[in-house]
Amino acid sequence: MRTSRGARVAGALALALWAGSVVGQSNVVVNGGFESGLASWSTTGFFAQGFDFGIDSTAHTGSSAFFGGAIESPGFLSQSIPTSVGATYDLSFWVASDGFLPNQFRVVVNGQTLLTRDDILLQPYSTFHTSFMATSPSSQLQFGFRNDSGSLHLDDVSVAVIPEPEISLLMAVGLGALALVRRRRAASSPSSSGMRGS
Numbered sequence: 001m002r003t004s005r006g007a008r009v010a011g012a013l014a015l016a017l018w019a020g021s022v023v024g025q026s027n028v029v030v031n032g033g034f035e036s037g038l039a040s041w042s043t044t045g046f047f048a049q050g051f052d053f054g055i056d057s058t059a060h061t062g063s064s065a066f067f068g069g070a071i072e073s074p075g076f077l078s079q080s081i082p083t084s085v086g087a088t089y090d091l092s093f094w095v096a097s098d099g100f101l102p103n104q105f106r107v108v109v110n111g112q113t114l115l116t117r118d119d120i121l122l123q124p125y126s127t128f129h130t131s132f133m134a135t136s137p138s139s140q141l142q143f144g145f146r147n148d149s150g151s152l153h154l155d156d157v158s159v160a161v162i163p164e165p166e167i168s169l170l171m172a173v174g175l176g177a178l179a180l181v182r183r184r185r186a187a188s189s190p191s192s193s194g195m196r197g198s
């Protein structure tokens with residue numbers, strides 16, 4: 001009896017701590033704010049760095065951001081990120097447009113287009129969210145940029161796992177069990193339980 005109650009408390013604590021660590025999962029994108037230039041990113045489909053893509057100081061946060069504006073068709077900025085098979089991830093980022101048309105913006109993960117925006121009018125940095133489920137230990141994250149006369153800016157890219165409903169449920173059950181144990185302990189008398197002071 002003593003052991004089983006101790007095990008229940010330990011189990012509830014372990015569940016709560018484990019679920020808490022999952023909820024607090026951090027960004028798996030490296031250099032998502034471009035403060036280290038193009039480190040950890042690669043580009044394809046652009047003409048030349050400094051001409052139709054690059055890093056400048058028009059930042060959302062920090063002092064650097066990516067700008068891209070390939071001509072006639074999108075050039076792509078890519079990073080391979082570590083993911084857990086079956087886990088769902090939230091992808092968020094900030095985009096600004098200089099208003100030059102035509103322009104195109106794309107978000108592609110593992111070859112699947114998740115978000116498409118054409119002819120974004122002049123706008124300051126605005127946040128976008130989308131999500132995807134990972135099907136392999138690494139996922140290819142790509143942003144596409146076309147802007148024939150100017151550029152689109154990107155900053156503060158973040159990919160973080162979304163806790164599954166089961167995990168939240170487990171956490172709730174764990175905390176509930178803990179509360180139940182506490183109530184029982186408070187209600188029990190030394191003579192009836194024989195487990196005081198355990």
Ligand SMILES: [Ca+2]
Binds near residue numbers: 034
């Ligand atoms: Ca930045």
